[in-house]
Amino acid sequence: MRYLFVAIGALLFHYGLAYKAAVIEYYSESRDTPSDTILKNLQNYRTHIEKVRDQGVEIIVFPEYGLTTLVQDPEEYAIDLANDTKIKTELSDMAQEHALYIVVNVLEKSKEDGSTTKYYNTNLVFNRNGDIIAKYRKINLNNEPKLTPGTELVTFATNFGVNFGLFTGADILHHNPSRSILEFDNVTDIIYPTAWVSTLPFYSSLTVQRGYAQANGVNLLAANYAKAKDGRGGSGIYLYNGKYPEIYIDSSPSSKPIVQDVTKIDRRQKPTTCSSISPQGLPIPDDKPKLADFKTLKKFDASDYTFKDVDLSKEQVSTTVCHRQFCCNFNLTIAQPANTAEFFKLMVYSGKSTLADEEQNIRVCSLLACKDNSKDSCGERASSTTKFIRISIGSQVESDNTTFYVPLTLNNDLRPIKETSYCEQSDSNNATYIQLNTYRTQSEVLVFGIYGTSAGSSDVNAAIRHSTFILLLWLVIAKFIVL
Structure with a gap:
């Protein structure tokens, strides 16, 4: 039975x-x-x-x-x-x-x-x-x-x-x-x-x-x-x-x-509409994990990254931060009065990164909580009370099949931030606009940004030039073989 x-x-x-x-x-x-x-x-x-x-x-x-x-x-x-x-x-x-x-x-x-x-x-x-x-x-x-x-x-x-x-x-x-x-x-x-x-x-x-x-x-x-x-x-x-x-x-x-x-879904639902409207879905539990004995490592060479301080005394912060040729747009609305004894920084990076002894090409644009005003203190487990009414981060990137992006969000409790929407919008000019938004007030923010990994060089154009060079080299070799 x-x-x-x-x-x-x-x-x-x-x-x-x-x-x-x-x-x-x-x-x-x-x-x-x-x-x-x-x-x-x-x-x-x-x-x-x-x-x-x-x-x-x-x-x-x-x-x-x-x-x-x-x-x-x-x-x-x-x-x-x-x-x-x-x-x-x-x-x-x-x-x-x-x-x-x-x-x-x-x-x-x-x-x-x-x-x-x-x-x-x-x-x-x-x-x-x-x-x-x-x-x-x-x-x-x-x-x-x-x-x-x-x-x-x-x-x-x-x-x-x-x-x-x-x-x-x-x-x-x-x-x-x-x-x-x-x-x-x-x-x-x-x-x-x-x-x-x-x-x-x-x-x-x-x-x-x-x-x-x-x-x-x-x-x-x-x-x-x-x-x-x-x-x-x-x-x-x-x-x-x-x-x-x-x-x-x-x-x-x-x-x-x-x-x-x-x-169940009939096909993948890749997000293509950028919006601050709450997506429909199941409610998310609010129980707090017990993490006193949970060890977190840190791998982050702050000297390689471009930073900009967030002035918590301002209600609106809108700015663009670049590292090399990679630029990100940040728009923050901060609940006032804010605790100006806390520290947040905007960060952008495009280049090499090593994880588990393997080198990768990455791109990152993020809001980071910091323990103090030093760059090296950013991204560690911290406790913050600052409330962000809105966070929006975006960047225009090349449309290609070698670099892919994901939203990167983290609260002080080591869980992803709940109420966010992420999208990738492509146009006819071989460009894609990636964007990550909150749609409710957030507190206890540790990391909020977009992370990209490249299958090839961090410089896409350099990768294309390299592939072209290899093709030309093979053509030359083939010509001599025929002769």
Whole structure:
């Protein structure tokens, strides 16, 4: 009888407007041996699945490294998917017994080229019948020297009518796969297991997750590894319109299931209309997380950035700030009287940045809270009482397929700012105007801005010139070969 109700529920959701999903912020347990560690975490996974299945969940997502803990040497923890393994069988049985989709992260070993064994950070998707229907190998590794990067984009379809894309951890900061996956027109929702370390001011976990969903008009299911003392944690379910039904971050060493209905969309709803009008969506919870023991790192060389002080005694602040050829327009309305003992700065940057020993080309324009009047104090965890009636930040950028932008917002409680709208408007002159607005008064603002990552050079024209040079060089070589 139970499975009859499960089947009926699945049909209703298939033809309905939503599906029910669960993501698990998971505190991974370690035991004396790799085998015991994995088996213990498998047991915990089963407990979480049994709990959420009673709530009608159709798909559940576990985080990166949840089964194995954060290990540097994958050899004793890795499984060979080409052969029957106890781990694979256990996961298959769970999916089949509870009739739901399960997404898990494993360390995989594969014997290739005859005798070489390679190791991968791999996500597996099990369907309701317990079959593996998708396997994704992480492309952009992050301090994982003994692993081999994957090369393939992966999508999968479900019988509740939703097509998912899949990537992991640091992948979300890279054009491939986080934007490449969106070239599949039918992908509307993203599965995102991660073991993210929050790094201020630009790379806090919930900010990165919500920014990706909001900028790309997709639903995002993000499950993070919980280890607050190392700065790991922060999970959520995010809707395509920038709303987040539930997110979680806390400093307690425990696991947390997040269960929510997720609105189905026929196609991605990329925001193209710039407005200060509140988008429609679900109400957002106001509960405050406990973060006293949550460690946040900081990686920010203020000397490289262009800053401008915000005069908090003024009700209106409107100005343009530039770094190199990248300029941003700032419009602030500040509630008066303001606390002029607090410090805020406007900041703009276009150039190189290094995260996790990997160099990227970034563009940032942001309002930052600072502990004092020094640039170096900006972007740290701070407590502010200044109320901003309105914040609007915009910039005109080149329309190209190499640089992508996301909203970047953060409160003192390490959660994204609730009431914001983001858009990208393109014109016929190969230009795009990007803009981020608030539509309600905001306090406790830590970071509010726009973050861009380039797949090539930070100077787009330089990248084009470089490509042209390579093409001409090959033409010359080809000419000599023919001769």
